[in-house]
Amino acid sequence: MHQPSCRMNDEEYQLLVRAAAACNMSVAKYLARAALKAARNLDRTAAEIAGERDMLKGLFDLRTALNRIGNNLNQVAAALNSDEPAPQARAVLARVDQVSLDVDVLVQRYLDGGRPAA
Known part of the structure; x- marks a missing residue:
């Protein structure tokens, strides 16, 4: 298993926390799903x-x-x-x-x- 990390400012992190909560996901799960979705569609x-x-x-x-x-x-x-x-x-x-x-x-x-x- 790999565990990538990233850096973000407080405002970005709070946006991420709210988005994860709105989806009833942990921040890690939300971040992984969002990143993988973006990676699978590079034409966006x-x-x-x-x-x-x-x-x-x-x-x-x-x-x-x-x-x-x-x-x-x-x-x-x-x-x-x-x-x-x-x-x-x-x-x-x-x-x-x-x-x-x-x-x-x-x-x-x-x-x-x-x-x-x-």
Whole structure:
């Protein structure tokens, strides 16, 4: 068995950790699979690889937004269950609508072969 190593800065490593976690893999397993996939297809262009990186960043950003919305919805539900006013409810629902549109845009750009908006 061989155990190659690589160096990366903190930001790159954290991106790798998040990507591995999103796939329910260890960092080592994720890194090995990603490297082997790239090695098996040497015809891929740098633009394709950059597009995938942009797509992953877009997905991570959307996941973060959805987590925040979930927290806000929990606060709205707790307030309403306690017969308290929840003036932030409309804003939370508007954010749900916006993130839904963002998901649609990201998916459509992926299907069209384009890169997500920054």
